Amino acid sequence: MIEPLIREINAWHSIGMIIPMLIASLLGIVVCLYGYRIFKILLAILGFVVGFALSAAAGIAQTGSEAAGLLLGCGGGIICAFLFRLLYPVGVFLFGAVICGAAGGIGCDDAVAGIVFGLIGGVLALVIQKFAIILLTAFAGAEAIISSFAFFIFGNELIPLQAWQNMTSDFPEYLDSQVTQQLTKWGLCLIVGIVGVVFQYRNIARVKAKEPTEAKEQGQTPISQQDESTVPSEAVPSTPSNVR
Numbered sequence: 001m002i003e004p005l006i007r008e009i010n011a012w013h014s015i016g017m018i019i020p021m022l023i024a025s026l027l028g029i030v031v032c033l034y035g036y037r038i039f040k041i042l043l044a045i046l047g048f049v050v051g052f053a054l055s056a057a058a059g060i061a062q063t064g065s066e067a068a069g070l071l072l073g074c075g076g077g078i079i080c081a082f083l084f085r086l087l088y089p090v091g092v093f094l095f096g097a098v099i100c101g102a103a104g105g106i107g108c109d110d111a112v113a114g115i116v117f118g119l120i121g122g123v124l125a126l127v128i129q130k131f132a133i134i135l136l137t138a139f140a141g142a143e144a145i146i147s148s149f150a151f152f153i154f155g156n157e158l159i160p161l162q163a164w165q166n167m168t169s170d171f172p173e174y175l176d177s178q179v180t181q182q183l184t185k186w187g188l189c190l191i192v193g194i195v196g197v198v199f200q201y202r203n204i205a206r207v208k209a210k211e212p213t214e215a216k217e218q219g220q221t222p223i224s225q226q227d228e229s230t231v232p233s234e235a236v237p238s239t240p241s242n243v244r
Contacts (some may be wrong), residue, residue: 009170021148028144032196035137036130036204042137043091044081046098051080089126099136138196142189147244150185 035042055076060069084091098122105114125132 015244020150024144025148029143029149030141031116031137032139032141032145032192033199035141035196035202036134036200039095039133040085043084043088043095046095047080047084047091048077050077050084050094050098052077054080092125092129093122096120096132096136100124101141134197134200135193138200139189139193141196142192145192146185146188150181173236 031042045126052073056069056073058069060066062067084094097118101114101118104117104121105111108114108117119134121132125136182228
C-alpha cells in the first residue's frame, strides 16, 4: 500500500532535517539577539550565498559540469562576499530586499508581491539603516527559531499523511488545523521578534554606556567630554616670562 511508503519517506526526511534545524535554531538565536552587532558578518555571508548561487548556475549552464559550477560558485561567492562587505550601502539594500522579498513572496504566494516587498524593504533599509537592520535581523532570527522549534514539536512531513488519509471527509478539518498552526507560528514569531528588537537596543545602549568608563580606565578622556581644557599644553603658545 501507499501509506507505508509515505511513512518511510517522512521518517527519512525527518532524520535528515534534524541537524539543519538544530543549526538553524542556534543561528536564529544569535541573529535575533545580536544581528546589528554582527551585521557585517551577515552581509559577507549573504554575499557569498548570492554569488555562489549565481556563479554556480552560470557555470553549470555554460559548461554542463557540476564540478565546474561548484568551483565557479565558490569563486563567485568569495568575490561577492568581499564586495558586499566593502560596498556597505549596496549590501544593506540587498539585505533588506532579500528578507522582505522572501517574506512578501511566501506570505502572498506571488512572485510580483515578493519583488515589490523586496524593493520597499531595500529602500527602507537604506533610509533607516539602524532601525531597519535591527528589525530585519530580529524577525529573521525569530522566524528561524520558531520554524526549527515547530519542526521538533509538530514534525515536518514531506508528504502530509493525515491529508492523504482524510482526503475526502476530514480534509477541511486538516486544513483548519494547518491554519491554526500557521497563525500560532506567526504569533510566536511576532513575540520573539519584539523581544529581539528590545534586546538589541538595550545591548547597544549598554555598550555605549561602557565606552566612557573604559576610556577613563585607560587614562583617556571620552570624546564626548573633551573641551578646550583638554588641549595639549604645547598647542597653546606660552608667553615668555621676561616680556614686560
